[in-house]
Amino acid sequence: PPLHYAVVSAGIAGLCCARALAAAGVRVTLFDKSRGPGGRMSTRRGEGWACDHGAQYFTARDPAFQAELGRWQAAGAAARWEPRLVVFDDDQRRDSVGAEARYVGTPRMTAPARLLADGLDLRVQTTVTALQCYEHGWELATAERGVLAEAFDGVLLAVPAPQALPLLQPVLPALAELAGGARMQACWALMLRFETPLALDFDAAFVNCGPLRWIARDTSKPGREGAETWILHASAEWSEAHLEDSPDHVAAALIAAFCELGGGAPLAWAAHRWRYAITASAVDGGCAWHAGAGLGLCGDWLNGGRVEGAWLSGHALAGRVLANVRDELRPGLV
Ligand code: FAD
Numbered sequence: 001p002p003l004h005y006a007v008v009s010a011g012i013a014g015l016c017c018a019r020a021l022a023a024a025g026v027r028v029t030l031f032d033k034s035r036g037p038g039g040r041m042s043t044r045r046g047e048g049w050a051c052d053h054g055a056q057y058f059t060a061r062d063p064a065f066q067a068e069l070g071r072w073q074a075a076g077a078a079a080r081w082e083p084r085l086v087v088f089d090d091d092q093r094r095d096s097v098g099a100e101a102r103y104v105g106t107p108r109m110t111a112p113a114r115l116l117a118d119g120l121d122l123r124v125q126t127t128v129t130a131l132q133c134y135e136h137g138w139e140l141a142t143a144e145r146g147v148l149a150e151a152f153d154g155v156l157l158a159v160p161a162p163q164a165l166p167l168l169q170p171v172l173p174a175l176a177e178l179a180g181g182a183r184m185q186a187c188w189a190l191m192l193r194f195e196t197p198l199a200l201d202f203d204a205a206f207v208n209c210g211p212l213r214w215i216a217r218d219t220s221k222p223g224r225e226g227a228e229t230w231i232l233h234a235s236a237e238w239s240e241a242h243l244e245d246s247p248d249h250v251a252a253a254l255i256a257a258f259c260e261l262g263g264g265a266p267l268a269w270a271a272h273r274w275r276y277a278i279t280a281s282a283v284d285g286g287c288a289w290h291a292g293a294g295l296g297l298c299g300d301w302l303n304g305g306r307v308e309g310a311w312l313s314g315h316a317l318a319g320r321v322l323a324n325v326r327d328e329l330r331p332g333l334v
Helices: 012-023 063-072 111-117 159-168 173-180 236-241 246-261 308-325
Strands: 003-007 027-031 043-046 047-052 076-079 085-088 093-095 104-105 121-124 126-134 138-140 154-157 183-192 204-206 214-219 227-233 268-282 288-289 295-297
Touching: 003 138, 012 027, 012 111, 012 308, 043 268, 043 308, 047 085, 047 183, 047 227, 063 076, 063 111, 063 308, 076 093, 104 111, 126 159, 154 159, 154 236, 154 308, 159 173, 159 268, 173 288, 173 295, 183 236, 183 246, 214 246, 227 246, 236 268, 246 268, 288 308, 295 308
Parallel strands: 003 027, 003 154, 027 121, 085 204, 154 295
Antiparallel strands: 043 047, 076 104, 085 093, 126 138, 183 227, 183 268, 204 214, 214 227, 288 295
């Protein structure tokens, strides 16, 4: 029978890795606890409105990722975003300089993940809670379906480091130590909906004062339809300090800060707390692969903490796996 790998996560790293393995003839099954693919490249949708509340845009510096972006663009799943971008410092506002191209998923941030997931065996709403290695392969315990019937030749974890840690600790302490060394910080995100477009002369801003770090008019991104929406992201420091605050309290504080920057009170809002948004301390390596155990790690936290880094990490892990699966047909006992 062909090799069968489990990929835990349908974020951009897991999807990239899974597609590369599948293209090489490895059977792959993906598991994600969410309702759909995308992970932190995510969009909240309501009646007549939508708003990206995770990753805001991405850049493409590496030639391999540039080629991938070309495929996404050709499929209509990504496009360049050219916002009027400003920077708020303590006492002044200035235009943001820098010519690097920014890209977004179209018509929403989840589009590239949906494209990559197409044709793959993806099981959503399946939270992996434990891994167990037997002679016949790896077994996965899940919150929703108990221990899965099938065994896998290898397991690739593409989840944030704090979520990989409890899965690794009982089976592979060396990789657990790696995951334990990454620190990921929180981010409070507030989506605002307006009846009519706000009369602001910019579409997005880096904010270097107060609780906010980033604000953007989501509807200025290509392909967006529906009511005007803005996204506000609080700084990591503020988010960590207010992690357990009620959404009402968070919304009041962030809307007040938005109004100080020229914004206005919204018709409606929705808050989302990202517990593991941004990688604070970089763990180098790009990916990790234990050939003997058939266990691998990828994700943004292993490669710079951004969309491009996550994709490259998944790409690198697939390369490592493919380089030795042919003579590592069975995982060893851990
Ligand atoms: P994720 O996208 O987090 O995927 C992990 C997946 O694993 C998730 O779908 C999750 O549901 C699933 N999962 C976790 N645990 C389990 C489990 N036990 N069982 C099953 N499934 C599980 N990047 C940029 O490049 N530009 C930006 O502007 C930017 N802004 C950001 C703003 C915010 C608020 C956030 C949160 C992130 C931002 N990022 C940005 C970072 C970017 O979103 C990430 O780097 C990238 O999406 C990470 O991809 P990933 O595949 O590594 O992980």
